[in-house]
Amino acid sequence: MYGAILVLSGPSGAGKSTIINAASDQIGAYYFSISTTTRAARSGEQEGRDYFYVSTEQFEEDIEAGNFLEYAQVHGNYYGTSLKPVYEALRAGKLVIFDIDVQGHRLVREKLDDITTSAFITPPTLSELGERLHLRSTDSNEVIRKRLENAKKEIRAVGEYDFVIVNGDVSRAAEAFTIIAKAARLKQSRNAEKAFVQQWLEN
Ligand code: 5GP
Numbered sequence: 001m002y003g004a005i006l007v008l009s010g011p012s013g014a015g016k017s018t019i020i021n022a023a024s025d026q027i028g029a030y031y032f033s034i035s036t037t038t039r040a041a042r043s044g045e046q047e048g049r050d051y052f053y054v055s056t057e058q059f060e061e062d063i064e065a066g067n068f069l070e071y072a073q074v075h076g077n078y079y080g081t082s083l084k085p086v087y088e089a090l091r092a093g094k095l096v097i098f099d100i101d102v103q104g105h106r107l108v109r110e111k112l113d114d115i116t117t118s119a120f121i122t123p124p125t126l127s128e129l130g131e132r133l134h135l136r137s138t139d140s141n142e143v144i145r146k147r148l149e150n151a152k153k154e155i156r157a158v159g160e161y162d163f164v165i166v167n168g169d170v171s172r173a174a175e176a177f178t179i180i181a182k183a184a185r186l187k188q189s190r191n192a193e194k195a196f197v198q199q200w201l202e203n
Contacts, residue, residue, distance in 0.1 A: 002090075002091075002093045002189065002192060003089060003090035003091070003092065003093050003094045003095060003096055003115070004090075004095055004096070004115045004116075004117070004184050004185050004186075004187045004189075005090075005095075005096050005097075005098065005108065005112055005115050005116045005117070005184070006030075006095060006096070006097045006098070006116075006117050006118070006119070006180070006181055006184040007098045007100060007104075007105050007108055007116060007117070007118040007119070007161075008020075008097065008098065008099050008100075008118075008119055008120075008121055009099075009100060009101055009102055009104075009105050009118070009119075009120050009121070009154070009157075009161070010120050010121035010122045010154070010165075011122060011123075011129055011147060011148075011150070011151035011154060011155075012133070012147055013123070013129050013132040013133045013136065013147070014121045014122050014123055014129070014167055015121065015123070015132075015167045015170065015173065016099050016121050017099070018170055019121065019165070019167065019170065019173050019174050019177050020032065020097065020177070022170055022171065022173075022174035022177075023174040023175075023177045023178045023181065026174075026178045026181075027095070027177075027178055027181040027182060027185075028095065028182075028185065029094055029095070030094055030095040030096070030097055030181070031085070031086075031089035031092075031094045031095070031096050031097070032096075032097050032099075033081055033085065033086055033089075033096055033097065033098045033099075034048065034049070034050070034051060034052060034085075035051055035052070035079050035080060035081055035099070035100070036051065036052040036053075036054055036059065036062070036068075036078075036079070036080050036081075036082060037051045037052070037053060037054070037077055037078065037079045037080075038053075038054060038055065038056050038059050038077045038078045038079075039051075039053075039075070039077035039079075040053070041053050042138045042139070043138060044138070052082075056078065059071075059078045059080065060078075062080070062082075063080075066083075067082055067083060067084070068080040068081060068082060068083060069081045069082070069083045069086055069107075069108070069111065070100065070103075070104045070107035070108055070111075071104075072100075072101055072103040072104050072107075074101050074103075074150065075143070075146045075147060075150060076146070079100070079101070079104070081098060081100060081104065090115075095181065095184060095185045097181075101154065102154050102157040102160070105118055105157075105160065105161070106160070114187075114188075114189050114190045115187055115188075115189045116187075117162050117163075117180065117183065117184035117187055118160075118161045118162050118163070119161055119162065119163040119164070119165055119177070119180050120157075120158045120161040120163070120164050120165070121164075121165045121167055121173070121177075122151075122155065122158075122164070122165075122166060122167065123166075123167055123168070124166055124167075124168045126148065126151065126152065126155075129148065129151055130144070130148055133147060133148070162180075163176075163180050165177060165180075
């Protein structure tokens with residue numbers, strides 16, 4: 001495997017996809033990992049572009065079959081990353097970008113730490129996050145309340161990440177993201193490192 005992983009976490013409403021889109025022509029070929037979820041599609045979301053939407057039964061069958069690199073329950077729904085497309089993209093030497101929660105980041109670190117870089121993306125304050133979620137008006141007040149509660153817990157894990165991007169201004173956040181993505185791509189796997197040392201010594 002010669003690709004690398006960039007994990008992005010942060011509350012929904014932090015602007016992760018806006019930042020990725022704003023930087024996408026600056027960071028070279030990458031594969032954005034599309035997660036599978038049991039939550040309902042929001043208006044404007046598309047099957048296979050935003051998520052693969054499945055039933056709880058289907059998700060649990062996939063867990064049993066060992067199809068996930070990692071999965072977690074977030075806001076009462078399952079979310080998971082399928083193993084196969086990620087390994088294919090890594091084998092093709094791509095930078096694989098994940099938008100996963102704090103629990104998912106920990107699991108990816110356990111399995112693929114040597115090729116992983118991570119960034120936590122957040123709006124400047126909790127109240128600004130609340131405003132953005134209300135403005136987006138894709139979720140009910142009850143769902144927004146759950147998301148804010150979850151964000152209060154997740155922000156405490158910020159120290160587990162290599163970088164923090166405070167998204168007050170999208171173009172500045174995209175600039176920081178571009179630098180991080182370029183550095184993430186340069187991260188060598190332990191195998192590649194061993195091969196490099198061997199080759200360095202022999203020549
Ligand atoms: P949303 O419902 O707003 O799309 O996502 C809710 C949360 O689930 C976000 O924090 C997002 O990063 C996280 N999430 C999305 N996909 C995955 C996944 O495959 N694994 C894990 N662990 N978290 C995910």
